[in-house]
Amino acid sequence: MGHEIAGTVVEAASTDYANLVGTAVVVNPLETCGACRACRTGFPQRCDEGRLIGVHRHGGFAEFVAARASNVLPVPVGVPQTLSSLVEPLAHAFHDVRIASSDGLPEELLIIGAGSIGIFALLAAQAAGVSDLTVIEPDPGRQALAASLGAVAVGTSQELEGRQFDVVMEGVGLEVTRSVAVDRARRGGTVVLVGLAQPLSELGFMGAVVREIVLRGAFAYTPSDFDDARAYLADRGLPPQIIIDTASLESGPEVFARLGAGPQVSLKTVLVPSNAA
Structure with missing residues (x-):
């Protein structure tokens, strides 16, 4: 290791x-x-x-x-x-943001997870010029950290229900967070899959297909x-x-x-x- x-x-x-x-x-x-x-x-x-x-x-x-x-x-x-x-890990974050910007720098970015992957992605996105950054995170301490670093909105998935984003970065890798990522991408939006907690998970592809969601993997650097x-x-x-x-x-x-x-x-x-x- x-x-x-x-x-x-x-x-x-x-x-x-x-x-x-x-x-x-x-x-x-x-x-x-x-x-x-x-x-x-x-x-x-x-x-x-x-x-x-x-x-x-x-x-x-x-x-x-x-x-x-x-x-x-x-x-x-x-x-x-x-x-x-x-x-x-910071190089990985810069790569994640580069993948998220494949179709141009996103005007708004949702990051799911405020562990090291999500927090470093927040820093890299700010360095790239993304200002409208939202973070979904259940832990209060990590929520506070993301907010102190400049995220415009921070909360649980339920607290941030309803809003959709041009680009969603999934930094956890659980079946539930991958599903949330697809749900929170607006029609024609992009989901960047970074987290690897679960190597296998089910995903409702009907919604991704009908709404023309682009799924992009982001690995290493x-x-x-x-x-x-x-x-x-x-x-x-x-x-x-x-x-x-x-x-x-x-x-x-x-x-x-x-x-x-x-x-x-x-x-x-x-x-x-x-x-x-």
Whole structure:
């Protein structure tokens, strides 16, 4: 596990990359073939051979992790190394917004879920110029966070009943939230499917077909998305309302148990190996 990674290069497999040793870097965990049509045209996230460090092989929940030299990038200027691990989820958010803007920047955007996916998507959408942002989220603490970051309307699905949107971004991945996403898209609108909580779910396609709803998947990121995320953190940093905790790598099981109990005050917890302290 562990695909959101920042660290220091301690060894290079080739003298060609010896200059990287000692460099603080973030890791783009997406490893692709580099030769297929998707890779050659700038869409490596669509590579059939694509694999993620921390998903398809052991990742950053360790003292050491191996990564291709082409997949390591300098940490954002002025950003602590611990927070630099957030480049990866922020890059995903920039990609989500890029997909949501496939037919032009949306005038209004509904984000379903105010966990890390939804909150980072909110920041990325604001950076892209979307000002009319609404968030559906049941947890009061997360509702308050989304509102403090500039969402014009925040509430539960029931509280925000009735309004429909040009673009809906589903950041949870449950059958019920996917269904809500389709219901809240106006005729001819777009639903961007991001959340992966449930790999399988039923969806009422009759409504999507009759109302000509466009369904778009959004997965991982392009190199440009990673560059945008690094630049965002270097230029703006994270808003002070967003709390990021740190904990030792050894305390990982306790951290995951706490996260599994429900939403926390912190948006993310970064696990730090003892040798990085």
